[in-house]
Amino acid sequence: MYSPTLFQDKVALVTGGRSGIGYGIAEHLLKLGAKVIICARKEEPLAKAAAQLSELGTCVHRPCDIRESDQVEALADLIEAEFGRLDILVNNAGGQFPSLARYISDNGWKAVINTNVNGTFFVTRIMANRFFIPQQEGNIVNIIVNHFRGFPGMAHTGAARAAVENLTKSLAQEWATYNIRINCVAPGTIISSGLDTYAEPVKELLDQMKEDNLMKRHGTIEDVSNAVLFLASPLSAYTSGTTLYVDGLDHLHSNRMRMVDAFR
Numbered sequence: 001m002y003s004p005t006l007f008q009d010k011v012a013l014v015t016g017g018r019s020g021i022g023y024g025i026a027e028h029l030l031k032l033g034a035k036v037i038i039c040a041r042k043e044e045p046l047a048k049a050a051a052q053l054s055e056l057g058t059c060v061h062r063p064c065d066i067r068e069s070d071q072v073e074a075l076a077d078l079i080e081a082e083f084g085r086l087d088i089l090v091n092n093a094g095g096q097f098p099s100l101a102r103y104i105s106d107n108g109w110k111a112v113i114n115t116n117v118n119g120t121f122f123v124t125r126i127m128a129n130r131f132f133i134p135q136q137e138g139n140i141v142n143i144i145v146n147h148f149r150g151f152p153g154m155a156h157t158g159a160a161r162a163a164v165e166n167l168t169k170s171l172a173q174e175w176a177t178y179n180i181r182i183n184c185v186a187p188g189t190i191i192s193s194g195l196d197t198y199a200e201p202v203k204e205l206l207d208q209m210k211e212d213n214l215m216k217r218h219g220t221i222e223d224v225s226n227a228v229l230f231l232a233s234p235l236s237a238y239t240s241g242t243t244l245y246v247d248g249l250d251h252l253h254s255n256r257m258r259m260v261d262a263f264r
């Protein structure tokens, strides 16, 4: 639906681009003319994804754990060497696991906060200092979750993504002077590989959650990538510091307690 040259010659980094939503965003960017870098921790599936994506255009990859700032610096070195610039950063890498809050261990809590908050901040700060601020131009889209009315059943990720949403508002203001825009996309339940990791009882809730949804469906990867590409493009030139929900209204109307009720 977008012009096939919308991102011609733009350079975009998609974290977590080896699978699911990140892969779909990378694919969409490539189809619209961008050169794409993808990163993730697992080397083999990352290389396989990059090989597939390369059929659509220039796609390079590098293993990188976003929680380790030295690895993120090395990723920036690669981008500098290959392309000499970066135009778009999509902070998509992230993860969580369903649990009643009372059973989340110290390690479980720290892992979710570390990936989703610290990792997102490290990538954002490093890419801004290396590329966006010197270039006086850049665009950042953070994938968060629908945490509008809290996230019972995944309280750690609700807290982490609320932090990222607030960080987005701060950075949008601090960095407007450098012509950098930064926004969030908050997906509801999206049919993608991220759901594969959930235990069977949680997967069984998906049909019920679909019935709760006023549009009577779950989201698709394309629903999310269309929103990300809108925010990453000049079509949203006057929009920064905001969150676009891609959730079929779940943030206004859904049974947020379904998962908790099932666990109890």
Ligand SMILES: NC(=O)c1ccc[n+]([C@@H]2O[C@H](COP(=O)([O-])OP(=O)(O)OC[C@H]3O[C@@H](n4cnc5c(N)ncnc54)[C@H](OP(=O)(O)O)[C@@H]3O)[C@@H](O)[C@H]2O)c1
Pocket (backbone or CB within 6 Å): 015, 016, 017, 018, 019, 020, 021, 022, 039, 040, 041, 042, 043, 064, 065, 066, 067, 092, 093, 094, 095, 096, 115, 119, 143, 144, 145, 146, 186, 187, 188, 189, 190, 191, 192, 193, 194, 195
């Ligand atoms: N699917 C949904 O319903 C839904 C809804 C709302 C929000 N989201 C969010 O959307 C994003 C993508 O979700 P998805 O469904 O596509 O899940 P996914 O397939 O599990 O994607 C997560 C990606 O992030 C990478 N990743 C995780 N930790 C990382 C780290 N420390 N450093 C670098 N890369 C890391 C993973 O690769 P490695 O394991 O190889 O590192 C993977 O490629 C996630 O942030 C997710 O929480 C998903």
